[in-house]
Amino acid sequence: MSKWSRSLTAAGVTDPGARRDYDAQRRLVARFRPTSYLAVRLLLPPPVLPHVVAMTAVMHHGDNLLDTGPRTRREAAWADWERRVRDGLATGTSDDPLIRALVRTVATRPRLGRRVEEYLSTATAELEFAGFATEDDYQSYVDAYSLPAFMLVAELLGPESDAGGRYRAACRTFIDGSQRLDFVNDLAEDLREGRVGIPVSTLEKFSVTVADLVAGPPSAGLRGLLDEQIGLARAALLESRRLTELVPVGSRRLVRTLIEIELLTADAARERGPGLLRAAVGPPKAGAARVLLRGGA
Numbered sequence: 001m002s003k004w005s006r007s008l009t010a011a012g013v014t015d016p017g018a019r020r021d022y023d024a025q026r027r028l029v030a031r032f033r034p035t036s037y038l039a040v041r042l043l044l045p046p047p048v049l050p051h052v053v054a055m056t057a058v059m060h061h062g063d064n065l066l067d068t069g070p071r072t073r074r075e076a077a078w079a080d081w082e083r084r085v086r087d088g089l090a091t092g093t094s095d096d097p098l099i100r101a102l103v104r105t106v107a108t109r110p111r112l113g114r115r116v117e118e119y120l121s122t123a124t125a126e127l128e129f130a131g132f133a134t135e136d137d138y139q140s141y142v143d144a145y146s147l148p149a150f151m152l153v154a155e156l157l158g159p160e161s162d163a164g165g166r167y168r169a170a171c172r173t174f175i176d177g178s179q180r181l182d183f184v185n186d187l188a189e190d191l192r193e194g195r196v197g198i199p200v201s202t203l204e205k206f207s208v209t210v211a212d213l214v215a216g217p218p219s220a221g222l223r224g225l226l227d228e229q230i231g232l233a234r235a236a237l238l239e240s241r242r243l244t245e246l247v248p249v250g251s252r253r254l255v256r257t258l259i260e261i262e263l264l265t266a267d268a269a270r271e272r273g274p275g276l277l278r279a280a281v282g283p284p285k286a287g288a289a290r291v292l293l294r295g296g297a
Contacts, residue, residue, distance in 0.1 A: 007046035011108070018104060021097040022050045025057035032060055035261060035288055043254040043295055048156060051109060054101040055152045061098060062119070062149065066126040074127055082120050089116070105156075115155045119148040131210075132199040139176075146179045147172050157251040170243045177236030178262055184229045185269050185280045187213065198229060218274035226273055234266045253295035260291045 004026060008019050030037045033056065040052050065077045088094035088103045106112050125144035132138045147168075154171045162168055183190070183197025190196050191214055196203075203209060206221030206228075213222075237259055244252050244259075264283035272281045282288075 003041065003046070004049075007049040010046035011048070011050045013050055013104070018100070021101045021104075022054060024097045025054045025101050026050075028057050028060065029053050035283070035292075036258065039254055039257050039261070039292055042292060043257060045250040048250065050101075051105040052153055052156050054098075054105045055112070055156060057098055058102050059149050059152050062123060063126075066123060071127065078124065078127065082123075085116070085120065089113070109156060112152070112155050115148070115151045119152055122148050129195065131195045132197070134201045135199050138180075138197070138199050142172070142176050142179055146175045150175045150178075157247055157255060159246060159248060167243075167246045170240055170246055173236050174240035174243060174259065177233045177240060180229060180236070181233040181262060181266050181269065184226060184233065185265065185276060187276050188279050191277070198225070202229070213277060216277060218277070222274050222277075226276065227270065230266055230270045234263065237262050237266065257291055257295060261288055264288060264291065 004023075005019075008014075008022060013019055013022055026037075036056070037053075040049060040056075044052060062078075062081070065081055066074055068074065069077075084094060084096060085099055085102065088096070088099040089106065092103060092107070094100050094103065102116070106116060122144045125141060129141060129145075132141065150171060151168070154167075158167045158171075179197075187196065187198075191210075196210055196213065203225065206225040208219050208221045208225050212219045241256075241259055244256050247255050261283050264287045265281070268281045268283060269276060275281075
């Protein structure tokens with residue numbers, strides 16, 4: 001019996017149909033986030049693994065619906081998905097294997113229900129995203145979209161109680177760093193799609209325009225702009241290391257690993273510099289492998 005199969009059993013997923021539903025999400029996550037999937041497969045306790053995989057798949061599917069195609073199509077696709085998720089949660093069933101896995105995971109982890117509701121209620125902020133005028137606009141986006149999406153998974157990794165809000169605050173610090181890094185790392189793709197995640201006010205500070213970025217040849221201020229944004233992302237990620245003090249023992253190795261892999265990615269992005277206008281960069285394979293083997297230590 002494979003580790004995945006054992007983890008399904010440990011999570012109480014014994015019905016053959018339900019196991020197939022979760023397995024479909026495992027294949028999806030393994031394709032689009034291979035490093036993260038390997039980390040959760042290696043480092044999470046078996047009873048939690050299927051649920052984290054399912055909620056990661058929900059987050060990825062939502063991103064695709066909100067990001068792909070003309071706005072009218074995205075709006076219709078999201079509205080249909082939100083309706084079907086709410087129907088599934090209300091009735092306990094669905095014709096969609098992803099929604100069935102979501103419903104089962106929420107039933108197993110009832111606290112997750114409020115995170116799903118928060119995500120469904122605020123995710124349309126991604127539909128509105130066409131760039132940011134100011135840093136405050138970016139921070140509002142993190143609050144409205146990035147953090148609720150991340151909490152779909154983070155709720156499964158965190159403490160039973162977060163009465164003082166320390167865990168959510170640390171998650172917010174992590175996702176701020178991760179999201180800012182993503183916007184820098186995805187410059188090439190975002191420019192092709194006609195939107196940039198670096199605020200206009202920040203571009204102006206370094207005398208850089210979107211037209212400069214599209215034109216390709218690095219402008220004089222581009223290196224300073226990238227260094228500042230990557231530095232801010234890196235500082236937030238370093239600060240988010242306190243997450244490991246706030247999660248249960250079974251989640252610590254994974255949380256530590258995810259943070260360290262993001263830091264490796266930040267270092268690789270800084271090294272690539274203006275080359276990010278051509279393509280994104282990932283963490284060095286050898287470095288990521290070392291982090292995975294050490295469990296982030």
